Amino acid sequence: MSPARLLSAVCAVLVLLSAAIVPAAAAPPTFRHPGVFVSAAQLDFVRGRVNAGAQPWAGAYNQMMSHSLASLSRNPKPRAVVECGPYSKPNLGCTDERQDAIAAYTMALAWYITRDSRYAAKAISIMDAWSATIRDHTNSNAPLQTAWAGTSWAKAAELIRHTGAGWSPAGVNRFATMLREVYLPEIINGRAATNGNWELTMMEASLGIAVFLEDRSAYDRAVAKFRTRVPAYIYLTSDGALPKTPPGSGIDTRDEIIRYWHGETGFVNGLAQETCRDFTHTGYGIASIASFAETTRHQGQDIYPEIQDRLRHAMGFHARFELGESPGGLCDGTIKRGLGPVLEVGYNALAGRMGIPMNNTQRLVEQRRPEGTNMLFAAWQTLTHANNPA
Structure with missing residues (x-):
């Protein structure tokens, strides 16, 4: 085979391999x-x-x-490093992070239904506290912990940002940076050999974060992983x-x-x-x-x-x-x-x-x-x- 034809054949194989590796585009042309x-x-x-x-x-x-998650007197408990071992043992900020994230989502729902700005302000204060503090998740349950909290953070942030709740651009940007740098890298690649609830929740969180960030690449990767994990x-x-x-x-x-x-x-x-x-x-x-x-x-x-x-x-x-x-x-x-x-x-x-x-x-x-x-x-x-x- 001539060098030119060999090069052409190699390129064809590389194209086929790349098509198998890179997921088909799934992200919308415009996020809603x-x-x-x-x-x-x-x-x-x-x-x-x-x-x-x-x-x-x-x-x-x-x-x-x-529920206590809807209490306007709630004070967030952010940590720079959340450490979660098997079944959250040790539990260094694991419960606090998960519950603060669900509380932010709860406040966001309460804000939307009541139009009481106190609930919006409380959701914002919880999210701002965490985005100013957290830097990492560690120990064996780090991917699952990140996914659990990430699903609720994405729901809360999406509602507060897009319903006129008064979140400052600086707060939005810092929270987006937190999701992009602290959460998404921990979960987007999945954990294929773990029990399936891990990877399914990791993809749920990855997708929600991708929508909030309008990150088409992360969206496509989450959909591709989901389509193989469900079966x-x-x-x-x-x-x-x-x-x-x-x-x-x-x-x-x-x-x-x-x-x-x-x-x-x-x-x-x-x-x-x-x-x-x-x-x-x-x-x-x-x-x-x-x-x-x-x-x-x-x-x-x-x-x-x-x-x-x-x-x-x-x-x-x-x-x-x-x-x-x-x-x-x-x-x-x-x-x-x-x-x-x-x-x-x-x-x-x-x-x-x-x-x-x-x-x-x-x-x-x-x-x-x-x-x-x-x-x-x-x-x-x-x-x-x-x-x-x-």
Whole structure:
């Protein structure tokens, strides 16, 4: 082969490799704001329902406003370095950061619904305190901690910045720098070999931050990672005899896959990678899947049709056992229930907007309304998403 033809062949291979490595563009040509998790149209609907005293929104609003996270006397507790080990041991600022972030989001919702500027000011003071202080997350749980806090920070900042709340340009810029330099680098690359709730929440946070920053590259990377992680987290029989595995995880053999799925060998529609670990961590994954899809929808990219079968099966499958069904042979006959306040968003999208029958999920959602907060990253989903057509 001549040098010219060899060079041409090499270039062709490089082009193919780059196409496989670089995710397809997903970011919108123009970002929509507010557009992280909730939109102005959704919140206008909520505000009208709350002011009319309609249920379940009025009850959900009262639940939120009576919570300590909505207290106007709250004082933030920022730290320069947040250190979180396994299960937050040690816990050096972990709880404080997560709860301050959820509090900022809570205040932002309260501001939007009440138009009481005190709530906007409190949200701003919390975010300003942290952006002036934090520099790093350390120890083994650093990626997960960063993701948990990052999801709430992005929601709060997006609402406050784009609803006339009075956040100064200097405050906005400093907070944006914090998200860009302290949070995004810790989470954007994911953690393929960890339990799936980690990477799903990391992508939820990355996407929200990308929208706030209008960072198209980060947006595209988050969507690309999400599209491979969801099929590796929720099983469908169409996947074959064994579940899909996260790219780059090194989980390749049958024995490795079964260990990764916490010993389960009876793969059925809706089983999640962490089902046999416990339903609580599974709920984290389900929450982040639905929340991620909400944000892309607000940005003009409806990803729900891609994930609807996995999400509806996962929600319905776990709802059956939360409602009391015996596990039978599932997880060797022992399951740890406790899905948490995580179903409202996915249920509203699939059953409400898309018209998919979800009887078990409906029973569980309606039984548990209003859904509050898990004090990690999921909060007030009945208020924002129950029967919300927007």
